[in-house]
Amino acid sequence: MNKLLVTILSLTTCLFATSQPAYFYPQAGKINPAMPTPEQFLGYAIGSHHTRHDKLVEYIKELDKLSDRIAVQIVGETYEHRQQIAAIYTSAANHSRLEEIRKAHLAGQITGATENIPLVIQLGYNVHGNEPSSSEAAMLTAYYLTASEDPETLQWLDQMVILMDPNINPDGRDRHSNWANMHKANPPVADPIDREHTEVWPGGRFNHYWFDMNRDWFLAVHPETRNRLRFFHYWRPYVQTDHHEMGSNSTFYFDPGKSSSNNPVVPEDLYNTIYPKFGQYFSQALNQIGSMYFTKEAFDKLYPGYGSSYINFYGGAGFLFEQASSRGHLQETSTIPLTFAFTIRNQFVSSLTTIRASLAEKALLLKMRAAFYRSSAETAKKSPVKAYVFGDVNDETRTKAFVDLLLMHYIDVYEVEKTEVYNGQRFEAAKTYVVPVDQPNYIMIRSVFEKGITYTDSLFYDASTWSLIHAYDLPYAELRTAPSKGKKITSVTQTASQVERSNYVYVFDLRDYNAHKAIYQLQSKGVIVQSAFRPFTATIAGTQKTFGYGSVIIPVQLQKISTDSIFKAVSDAGKNSNLKIYSLGSAYNTGGIDLGSGYVRTLRTPQVMMLVGQGVAATEAGEIWHLLDQRIGMPITKLDITNFVRADLHRYNTIIMVSGSYTVFDKPATDKLKLWLQNGGTLITLKTAGEWAIKQGFTKEKLVAADTIKPKITPRFNYDNAVDIEGAKALGGSIFAVDLDTTHPIGFGTTNRKISIYKNGQTIFLPSTNIYSTVAQYTNNPLIGGYLHAASLKKIKTNAAIVVGGEGNGRVILFADNPNFRGTWYGTNKLFLNALFFGSHMSVPAVVE
Numbered sequence: 127m128n129k130l131l132v133t134i135l136s137l138t139t140c141l142f143a144t145s146q147p148a149y150f151y152p153q154a155g156k157i158n159p160a161m162p163t164p165e166q167f168l169g170y171a172i173g174s175h176h177t178r179h180d181k182l183v184e185y186i187k188e189l190d191k192l193s194d195r196i197a198v199q200i201v202g203e204t205y206e207h208r209q210q211i212a213a214i215y216t217s218a219a220n221h222s223r224l225e226e227i228r229k230a231h232l233a234g235q236i237t238g239a240t241e242n243i244p245l246v247i248q249l250g251y252n253v254h255g256n257e258p259s260s261s262e263a264a265m266l267t268a269y270y271l272t273a274s275e276d277p278e279t280l281q282w283l284d285q286m287v288i289l290m291d292p293n294i295n296p297d298g299r300d301r302h303s304n305w306a307n308m309h310k311a312n313p314p315v316a317d318p319i320d321r322e323h324t325e326v327w328p329g330g331r332f333n334h335y336w337f338d339m340n341r342d343w344f345l346a347v348h349p350e351t352r353n354r355l356r357f358f359h360y361w362r363p364y365v366q367t368d369h370h371e372m373g374s375n376s377t378f379y380f381d382p383g384k385s386s387s388n389n390p391v392v393p394e395d396l397y398n399t400i401y402p403k404f405g406q407y408f409s410q411a412l413n414q415i416g417s418m419y420f421t422k423e424a425f426d427k428l429y430p431g432y433g434s435s436y437i438n439f440y441g442g443a444g445f446l447f448e449q450a451s452s453r454g455h456l457q458e459t460s461t462i463p464l465t466f467a468f469t470i471r472n473q474f475v476s477s478l479t480t481i482r483a484s485l486a487e488k489a490l491l492l493k494m495r496a497a498f499y500r501s502s503a504e505t506a507k508k509s510p511v512k513a514y515v516f517g518d519v520n521d522e523t524r525t526k527a528f529v530d531l532l533l534m535h536y537i538d539v540y541e542v543e544k545t546e547v548y549n550g551q552r553f554e555a556a557k558t559y560v561v562p563v564d565q566p567n568y569i570m571i572r573s574v575f576e577k578g579i580t581y582t583d584s585l586f587y588d589a590s591t592w593s594l595i596h597a598y599d600l601p602y603a604e605l606r607t608a609p610s611k612g613k614k615i616t617s618v619t620q621t622a623s624q625v626e627r628s629n630y631v632y633v634f635d636l637r638d639y640n641a642h643k644a645i646y647q648l649q650s651k652g653v654i655v656q657s658a659f660r661p662f663t664a665t666i667a668g669t670q671k672t673f674g675y676g677s678v679i680i681p682v683q684l685q686k687i688s689t690d691s692i693f694k695a696v697s698d699a700g701k702n703s704n705l706k707i708y709s710l711g712s713a714y715n716t717g718g719i720d721l722g723s724g725y726v727r728t729l730r731t732p733q734v735m736m737l738v739g740q741g742v743a744a745t746e747a748g749e750i751w752h753l754l755d756q757r758i759g760m761p762i763t764k765l766d767i768t769n770f771v772r773a774d775l776h777r778y779n780t781i782i783m784v785s786g787s788y789t790v791f792d793k794p795a796t797d798k799l800k801l802w803l804q805n806g807g808t809l810i811t812l813k814t815a816g817e818w819a820i821k822q823g824f825t826k827e828k829l830v831a832a833d834t835i836k837p838k839i840t841p842r843f844n845y846d847n848a849v850d851i852e853g854a855k856a857l858g859g860s861i862f863a864v865d866l867d868t869t870h871p872i873g874f875g876t877t878n879r880k881i882s883i884y885k886n887g888q889t890i891f892l893p894s895t896n897i898y899s900t901v902a903q904y905t906n907n908p909l910i911g912g913y914l915h916a917a918s919l920k921k922i923k924t925n926a927a928i929v930v931g932g933e934g935n936g937r938v939i940l941f942a943d944n945p946n947f948r949g950t951w952y953g954t955n956k957l958f959l960n961a962l963f964f965g966s967h968m969s970v971p972a973v974v975e
């Protein structure tokens with residue numbers, strides 16, 4: 127770009143009174159003029175425009191071309207094919223022996239003997255797409271680290287390896303950046319209600335499937351996270367930053383956070399020493415530029431899935447930065463208007479300060495990590511539990527998905543050598559895995575398996591428990607003696623299964639997680655698929671095999687397509703779903719129903735529509751979209767609620783409503799939905815959508831009243847206590863036990879009646895007045911893990927978690943909770959899929975009085 131043009135651009139942007147160097151890095155010292163500033167490369171001043179992800183990547187790659195201090199790696203791509211890159215900054219000399227440094231760094235971690243090896247830290251930006259200041263700061267940081275000739279910068283490069291993920295959520299960031307840019311006015315409009323500052327649903331916070339990427343470090347559902355975790359563990363840095371934005375009237379936040387919500391499995395050193403120490407550096411840097419800030423009063427690091435907490439479970443230090451958002455280029459606040467550039471400067475200054483503090487406190491970081499692994503080994507030694515075994519004999523897919531997750535977190539998993547019975551449950555050798563506690567990453571093992579970790583606080587920024595073994599709802603046992611372990615698992619491979627050709631009938635069980643995927647695949651190829659509403663025992667190759675409720679039957683002669691086409695469709699479905707599909711020569715069974723029984727129903731193909739748009743919970747809707755897209759391979763129409771009046775509902779046999787206000791539903795819209803329902807539709811509601819359906823009179827099922835517990839005398843408290851006392855009553859996210867009717871189509875394919883569900887809301891139903899329609903009921907003592915206020919317990923216990931209400935020829939399936947929470951609740955996913963696949967075959971049985 128020619129110099130004159132740059133000058134003109136700088137002059138025309140009214141957001142800058144001073145030049146970029148004077149504003150962002152006035153004390154930079156000597157700068158290498160051969161390196162292009164972001165402004166020179168992009169053609170606009172940082173802060174005057176939102177930089178598209180591809181331009182950001184191009185800029186960092188350009189620096190890589192021109193400088194021997196930086197190496198760029200492509201670590202993967204997002205759903206929308208945006209490249210994920212990682213940049214590594216260190217001196218040219220270090221770059222030439224980078225692999226040697228990495229190996230020595232990893233080898234010395236547990237002992238802390240890495241004093242003479244460059245310190246490895248990582249900077250991470252823009253996890254929430256509509257919190258864009260930090261990726262702009264990433265470009266300034268990239269520039270600074272490659273162009274600055276300042277002795278301090280040279281020392282950093284000489285003594286450190288600085289890793290950078292310049293944009294954690296490229297799809298979300300571009301969604302927001304395009305929004306802000308396309309509405310940018312000249313002169314800028316600071317009115318907070320202007321379209322520039324008020325994105326349309328679902329906004330840029332989330333990734334492609336509307337997931338919050340700042341929860342996914344622990345759950346590893348998405349490729350962005352999985353690629354990032356591989357890079358993280360490849361380097362295992364000592365420090366990881368995570369930059370965010372918050373309300374426009376706020377200031378700036380850095381750690382230390384709330385001391386009452388320190389994670390109790392993480393050694394205290396981090397909270398008591400590292401955070402306060404680093405806090406001094408941040409405070410000093412922000413004092414210098416006149417920025418206001420706060421610490422200690424908000425945000426927690428309990429949950430291991432934040433960018434600022436994940437590293438804490440590996441003996442590192444995660445740092446959270448929260449900047450008041452200009453959400454757009456300029457926005458009014460309660461004081462002076464906030465410029466985008468100002469928000470970027472705070473993030474940039476914090477980035478450089480993190481580097482400065484990390485190097486200055488290197489000894490402390492090394493000591494902390496060594497102490498972390500020492501204390502972790504001691505705790506493991508003292509632990510009464512020596513190993514966890516797990517595995518579902520009927521569900522290889524779900525079991526292996528869990529193994530895969532453990533491997534993502536560098537937890538060692540082994541096969542078991544012998545079949546054993548623990549606590550009355552049979553764990554078969556070929557289908558059971560063991561995780562011994564005696565291994566380096568024991569702290570992460572605790573987070574994955576333990577449900578009873580007690581926390582001192584009762585106010586939670588997010589969940590209060592996240593025991594993943596319950597999310598996957600796998601049979602497991604805690605063992606006092608570790609069993610002899612077999613082969614170490616290094617990667618997860620599914621058993622490919624061959625189908626034998628049949629001219630009569632194919633069958634498969636519903637208990638494998640992929641069964642619904644296979645059903646849909648067969649249906650979409652024109653295969654007529656049936657389901658056994660009662661179990662049966664068939665003779666297969668001379669042995670008896672029992673098929674559970676809902677097992678799938680494909681009668682070869684009752685099809686519209688040829689026997690060859692059926693065989694091909696069945697073989698493909700078996701292969702794509704890694705499912706064991708059996709060929710039978712007889713419909714006569716030795717136990718239960720025969721294959722031509724009246725209890726065998728022909729399944730209708732789900733034709734599903736989900737209401738989305740303003741006022742609807744984007745993450746709940748996104749989880750369903752992701753489940754059907756990525757795990758089932760089934761299309762779902764996402765209908766914006768504003769288009770409901772003109773939609774032809776005859777196209778759908780199933781409609782989903784997730785939590786939301788649905789205020790746009792006027793009388794004609796509500797009547798239209800009700801008519802569709804009465805004519806045989808299946809309406810599935812999640813959480814508060816069920817409350818809406820009840821209020822509209824769609825079903826006679828009833829809610830548990832919100833205020834069932836009335837105090838005898840009216841107490842009086844100090845005003846200042848309100849936040850804590852009222853906040854403690856929230857159902858922020860805990861795990862509960864329900865008794866599931868496994869003979870009900872919603873419960874088909876689930877082996878145990880007692881299953882775990884995740885609850886993070888106040889919707890609770892009374893048991894149905896129809897004695898057959900309470901599908902899942904919270905047990906009398908339902909809390910499995912997490913925080914629960916005594917008043918909430920009274921409301922929950924023995925009430926209903928899932929009920930099915932009838933309306934004309936249709937039915938309303940009400941889930942009090944979210945069965946698809948964060949794409950991780952593999953156990954309750956099945957109940958939701960059953961609602962889709964069996965919904966139109968469910969009746970509400972008549973009760974003879």
Ligand SMILES: [Zn+2]
Pocket residue numbers: 254257340369370371
């Ligand atoms: Zn954020």
